Amino acid sequence: MKILIVDDHMIIRRGLVQILDEFDGQYQSEQAADGVEAMQKLRKGSFDAVLLDVALGERDGFDVLKSVRSEFPKLGVVMLSVYPETQFALRAIRSGANAYLNKGCSPQELTQALQMACAGQVYLTPATANLMANDLRKPADRPPHERLSNREMQVLRLMAQGETVQHIAQALCLSGNTVSTYRARVFEKLELKNLVDLVNYTKLHGL
Helix, strand or coil: CEEEEECCCHHHHHHHHHHHHCCCCCCEEEEECCHHHHHHHHHHCCCCEEEEECCCCCCCHHHHHHHHHHHCCCCEEEEEECCCHHHHHHHHHHCCCCEEEECCCCHHHHHHHHHHHHCCCCCCCHHHHHHHHHHHCCCCCCCHHHHCCHHHHHHHHHHHCCCCHHHHHHHHCCCHHHHHHHHHHHHHHHCCCCHHHHHHHHHHCCC
């Protein structure tokens, strides 16, 4: 199986290559440092699955996932993140990923998810399966934050941590004006008036 590893940290990419190399030649891998390079390699080569980091700077993993699903609808995609399942797993599966794994997962779980993704199947960790089950039990009226885009959710969390617009712009590789636009959308969609309301909202909803 040929796997494209997409992560903006070289040491992470090399670690994933080493893990896949330990499985007796079952996997061949190539690397990409960002979404642009990933799409270029996918268009030129033939891959069975993509290991895709959620946080990729200016073009995050969810943006790349959207492009992958548009151009390669049958390609397996396993999303990797330092964030626990509670933060992004449901968004990943709903957006078309075959699996969402925390980077602390075992090599066995990683390869199992890859095998299922290559076969066009969805792999759910116990935590993700539990989230999906609880989500099905929710009333029809969903909380306002579920209407936020993935980038707006990133900005929301960083704002709740007390980060300034300038720091958020640096962290997400965006301009200050773009972050300010996302910030305004967050306040509007959540119907919040100030930062104190926002922090209280994130604590109330476990964000």
